[in-house]
Amino acid sequence: MRVIELKETVTASNDRDAEALRQELILRGILLVNLMSGPGSGKTTLLSRTIRDLPDLRIAVLEADLDATVDAETIEALGARSIQAHTDGMCHMDAGMTRAGLEALGTEQTDVVFLENVGNLICPAEYDTGAQRRVMILSVPEGDDKPLKYPLMFRESDALIISKTDALPYFDFDLEKCEARVKKLNPMIQVFPLSAKTGEGMAAWEAWLRHSLPKKPAK
Amino acid sequence: MHEMGIVLHLAKTLDETAKEEHLSKIGSVTLQVGEVSGILTDYFVECWDYFKPRHPILKDSTLILETIPAVTWCDNCKRTYETVKYGRECPYCHSGETWLLKGNECIIKQIEAEEEEPDEASETDEPSSSKTE
Numbered sequence: 001m002r003v004i005e006l007k008e009t010v011t012a013s014n015d016r017d018a019e020a021l022r023q024e025l026i027l028r029g030i031l032l033v034n035l036m037s038g039p040g041s042g043k044t045t046l047l048s049r050t051i052r053d054l055p056d057l058r059i060a061v062l063e064a065d066l067d068a069t070v071d072a073e074t075i076e077a078l079g080a081r082s083i084q085a086h087t088d089g090m091c092h093m094d095a096g097m098t099r100a101g102l103e104a105l106g107t108e109q110t111d112v113v114f115l116e117n118v119g120n121l122i123c124p125a126e127y128d129t130g131a132q133r134r135v136m137i138l139s140v141p142e143g144d145d146k147p148l149k150y151p152l153m154f155r156e157s158d159a160l161i162i163s164k165t166d167a168l169p170y171f172d173f174d175l176e177k178c179e180a181r182v183k184k185l186n187p188m189i190q191v192f193p194l195s196a197k198t199g200e201g202m203a204a205w206e207a208w209l210r211h212s213l214p215k216k217p218a219k
Numbered sequence: 220m221h222e223m224g225i226v227l228h229l230a231k232t233l234d235e236t237a238k239e240e241h242l243s244k245i246g247s248v249t250l251q252v253g254e255v256s257g258i259l260t261d262y263f264v265e266c267w268d269y270f271k272p273r274h275p276i277l278k279d280s281t282l283i284l285e286t287i288p289a290v291t292w293c294d295n296c297k298r299t300y301e302t303v304k305y306g307r308e309c310p311y312c313h314s315g316e317t318w319l320l321k322g323n324e325c326i327i328k329q330i331e332a333e334e335e336e337p338d339e340a341s342e343t344d345e346p347s348s349s350k351t352e
Contacts, residue, residue: 001246002334006236006327010225010250013232091221094228122257123221146314148307152323 011094014127018095021130025181026214031112032098033209036133036153039119041139042163042196044071047114049196051078053206057111062101063121064093086113092123095130111213121146125153133158133212140164140171144178147185154182159190159206166195222262224269225325230277232327237276245280246331253322254289254303289322 009015025032037043043065051059061075061082075082083095085101093101098115107113115131117124136157138146140192147154154160158181162175179191190208194201233245252258264282271277289302295314302322304310309317 003329003331004236004240004242005329007329008232008327010229010325010327012327013235014228016235063311091224094224123224147309151319 008194009141011127014094014096017099018128018130019192021095022132024133025107025130028092028107029214030110031105031209031213032102032129032131033112033212034093034115034117034124034129034134035137036117036124037119037136037137037139038121038142038156039065041119041137041142043116043119043137044074044136045196046161046163046194047116048074048078049199049202050206050209051075053202054209057210058109059112059114060105060107060110062098062105062113062115063116064097064101064116064117071116081110091116091118091120092127093129094127098129098131112209121150121153125150125156132214135159135161137161137163138178140167140173143171143176144173144181147178147181151185154185155191157186157189159192159205159208162191162193164167164195164197165193165200221257222259223260223266223270225263226266229327230270230274233330234276236330237332240332241335242276242332243335244278244333245276246333247281247283248330249283249285249328251285251324251326251328253287253324255292255322256320256325258325260284285328287322287324290320291317292320293317299312 035043047061059080061111062082062085063072063082064085065071072082072084083101085097093115102113105113115129134157134161136153138160140162162178168175175193182189182191192201192205193210194205196202230306233248237245239265242282242297252260271280290299291305292299293309293312294316296309296312298311299320300307300310302319307317308315
């Protein structure tokens with residue numbers, strides 16, 4: 001027997017797969033966004049509004065939430081394509097499952113794919129899916145103390161959407177305090193307070209999304 | 220299901236190592252698990268035992284778990300303390316401006332393994348490209 005020192009994280013193989021997938025998608029000019037949040041934070045409502053607001057972008061949705069038939073129907077009613085990914089009851093999506101999901105979805109005629117990750121604030125943050133952007137949604141009713149309870153999710157995200165701001169008058173949610181907490185965990189993070197219901201704040205998020213698109217390869 | 224997912228990823232990473240290093244059999248796997256990594260070691264061992272016989276290269280392996288103690292740093296008074304004992308609030312100055320220094324990891328420290336038998340060529344006297352002498 002020979003002793004081999006590895007000093008690798010258990011997910012090292014996933015990290016390599018994820019990096020390969022990321023580079024492939026960039027070369028093909030496709031933006032993959034990993035959308036993470038707790039259940040009921042308004043992922044589907046946000047996506048519906050975003051799809052409606054950006055008719056020039058060909059958007060597809062990879063649903064990974066456990067039972068997302070309702071979500072899929074809502075998305076397809078808007079003319080965007082969607083597919084249910086199989087996580088086999090797992091609490092997160094990894095790069096292999098994402099690749100399989102994208103192949104089943106077909107990405108030939110696509111500009112943006114949203115991966116609607118499993119509704120959970122812990123496990124999805126630990127696995128790289130190969131997305132170029134990681135976006136987290138925190139809704140006003142969930143409370144401004146979430147960054148203190150789930151720091152990893154906030155540290156790993158490129159953008160935070162604070163959704164349902166139309167409900168601010170009814171909750172003790174301190175927007176400034178929340179933003180300060182989040183920026184302490186992750187100074188680079190972009191914060192977008194918005195309401196998909198009223199449309200307030202949607203423009204800033206959509207501009208950021210557009211800006212995140214990889215350059216189309218020269219034909 | 221968290222633990223099973225980690226076992227699957229671990230097995231995949233080990234498969235890749237086995238291929239690169241030409242290993243035929245893994246005898247032991249030493250994992251370093253942080254105290255606050257969120258991994259329940261009892262469940263983890265159960266998942267491992269369930270998975271092991273289904274994965275040829277790991278069939279006869281033993282899992283060795285080492286714990287990495289969790290340590291938190293206080294930004295306010297610049298001291299460190301035991302995370303599990305005191306939590307998020309600094310026991311010295313009661314500040315909440317604290318950060319986890321370590322204790323969140325899950326690292327494959329090392330494995331013990333047998334190498335693949337060299338090709339049959341080495342048992343005969345045929346010259347081959349591999350160094351047999």
